[in-house]
Amino acid sequence: MPELRESPNLAALYPKAVLTGFRRKGGELPDTSYTLPAVALDPEHLAAYARVCGFRLTDQLPATYPHVLTFPLQIKLMAAPDFPFPLAGSVHIANRITQTRPLTLADQPDLRVHVTNLRQHPRGQQFDMVSEAVVAGEPVWSDVSTYLRRGGGSGDRSERREPPPSPTAIWRVPEDTGRRYADVSGDRNPIHLHKLTARMFGYPRAIAHGMWTKARCVAALEGRLPDAYTVDVRFKLPVLLPAKVAFQATPSADGWHFTLHDPKKGKPHLAGTISRETPAPDA
Known part of the structure; x- marks a missing residue:
């Protein structure tokens, strides 16, 4: 398990992944794992993330925040020559x-990332990027972030739209949301930044990051x-920026059910659940 001395440089990794990724034609997932030990948490970065996503300003980390800390390790795995799928797409x-x-700002967690569970999907193949603190x-x-690589697949989609x-609540999502979230997350995928770059990948306008929509829903609770x-959560249809979205949350026996959808057309953007997790007893 390679141990890194510092967080990977996303500014260098993204161009590399885009330039080399189109030559990839599938195959097995690598068994590489990365560890970044004793990560010091930055209160200013945490505050910037909280402001973008709608969380309170405290020394306690939102559950979605460590995702942005592990994201550079994920991209390092996906940009490596032995990764079978291109990052773009x-x-x-x-x-x-x-x-x-x-987690709190006083913690200094070790971060770990690996990829696993390549399997079929009705629209192609999917795999899981697994991160730990x-x-x-x-x-x-x-x-556990599940990614889809389109192509092939059975085409059998049995999911019904309810x-x-x-x-x-109704939220207005400004046009610059993708750029603001990119500044704090490091995820500068062109589909999130500007209309012109999003059009290169088939989107009429820039789209919000899925992890921003998830964080915003968690912040509401x-x-x-x-x-x-x-x-x-399951990410459904993208949020085209700027947007107006409808959030709905319902208590359940074990926590919450919540959704995000288009308030006029009813098209779903996200569906999720929150359930209580009981810590394992001390050994």
Whole structure:
């Protein structure tokens, strides 16, 4: 398991991944894992992230925040020559985060990332990028990001679209949301930045990051969540910027169900659940 001395430089990795990725034609996933030890957390960066996503300013990390810390390690894996799929065109379709306790600015977690579980999808192939934050030898946070590489597949899509629920809130999402989130996350995929660069990849306008939409939904429930929980989302249709979106949240026996959809057309952007996660008993 290679141990890194510093977080990978995304400004260098992105052009490399784009320039070399189009030569890739599939294959097996690499067994490479990366570790970044004892990461010092930056209060100014955390505050900037909180402002972009709608969280309160505290020394406790939102459950979605460590994703941006592990993202450079994910891109390093996906930019490597032995990765079978190009970064450009790989679509983030789902994300599941579990925390057994909140991380705080006083923690210095070890970050770990690997890729696994290549499998078929009706529209191609999918795989999981798995990230962990470890404190004192114990994982306290984990993230499974599922990506789709389109092409082939059975084409069998049995999912039915349900009528949208009555919204809890209506949010306006400004045109610069992609650029603002890119500044704090490092995710400068061109589809999120400007209309012209998004058109190069088939989108009429820039689209919001999926992880921004997830973070914004979690922020709307801040103060009503336990210390240990799992938040699991499926990304549906992209949010074209600027936008107006409808958020809806309903309590469940184990936590919450929530959705994000177009308030006029009812088209779904995201569907998720939050469930209580009970920490394992001490050995």
